[in-house]
Amino acid sequence: MLSPQPAPAGAMCAVHQDAAADTVCTRCGNFMCATCSDNRTGTLCPACRQSLGTWPFTREDYDFSRVWNHVFEAWRRDIVMLGVGGLVMMGLSFAGQLVFQLFSVIGQMMLATGGKNNLAPGLVVMGFGITLGFLVTIIVQGIGIMGLIRLGLDSLLGRKVEIPRMFSQAKKVWRYTAVQLAIAFGVMLPLVAGFGVLFALAILAGGGSFSSSGVKHAFDHGPAPVVVLLLGGTGLTFLMVWLILPLTFAQFELVYAGCDAMEALRRGWALGTGHRLPTIGYTFVASLVVMLLMIAGLLALCMGVLIALPIGYALFFMVQAGLYLALRNGSGLPAPVES
Secondary structure, three states: OOOOEEOOOOOEOOOOOOOEOOEEOOOOOOEEOOOOOOOOOOOOOHHHHHHHOOOOOEOOEOOHHHHHHHHHHHHHHOHHHHHHHHHHHHHHHHHHHHHHHHHHHHHHHHHHHHOOOOOHHHHHHHHHHHHHHHHHHHHHHHHHHHHHHHHHHHHHOOOOOOHHHHHHHHHHHHHHHHHHHHHHHHHHHHHHHHHHHHHHHHHHHOOOOOOHHHHHHHHHOOOHHHHHHHHHHHHHHHHHHHHHHHHOHHHHHHHHHOOOHHHHHHHHHHHHOOOHHHHHHHHHHHHHHHHHHHHHHHHOOOOOHHHHHHHHHHHHHHHHHHHHHHHHOOOOOOOOOOO
16 A cells, blocks of 8 residues: 655645645655645545546555445445435345345145155156246345446545435346356356365265265264364465455456446456455455444344345445445456446
8 A cells, every 4th residue: 555655845736736744745745735635545636546546546546444434424424325225225135135035935735745756746846946046136135236336436536325326227127147157167166066076075084974874974983074074164264265255356356347247257256356455355354344333233133134134235235336436446347437
């Protein structure tokens, strides 16, 4: 992260020419007064901030304190509309889950009424229902998530937050679905298979077999299986985080830049490269804030959850969006084509 550079004695601000300068813009070298440098916390002058975008941080010049302050101020200013957007997102997510559960129940009922000799129809319906429900859940939730990201970006960039803007993202839902399926089948499925292989290795390390009694034998005779699971599980979990977290920027790139699915994944990976630790930290803090808001809502006779969760989800995506905008500024990616 770059630090503000002091201006020479007697220097005057390039914008406010009657004000003494105390720092120098690290991009163009112009002298800045306290107003231009955001009370000596910023390293770019107003002109450079405008040329890089209205978000005042870049991938070389950001820290959690300053990003959080900007995010929190925008969230507090627009909390009512952001809360409404969070409710809309929660409602869409619930609708997607309802479709998934509906097909699953229909399949289970057909299995129960068909008997052991007529399992095929129920299995077909259940398999079809789970697949369709999974896709519908992604599509419906995608509209809500991209819509809430759109509202969060509007708030952070100083624009008016309007609920109809959420549904401007519906036309991109197929790209969002493609991104999620690529992550699910290209990253998550191999990792799940990796955990399966790890469990098999743990059984073999304990001298067991793949029968129920063999598994019990492996875990009852020595710590080897537990050690294998702990070490291997830690490694696979680290690998999962390392692979997936940069790809979360793809959904922001879909909303902000309007590119296609594979390009969004490529750009998301590029944005996260070299900045994985901040990405983990920002995601952790955002998740912690949502959890604390949920606990506060539960303590408020449970009804508070209906308020705490929507505004918490909005803050979660805005914290991630703040980091995303900072990493995008100065990244060399094409200018956004917003819609």
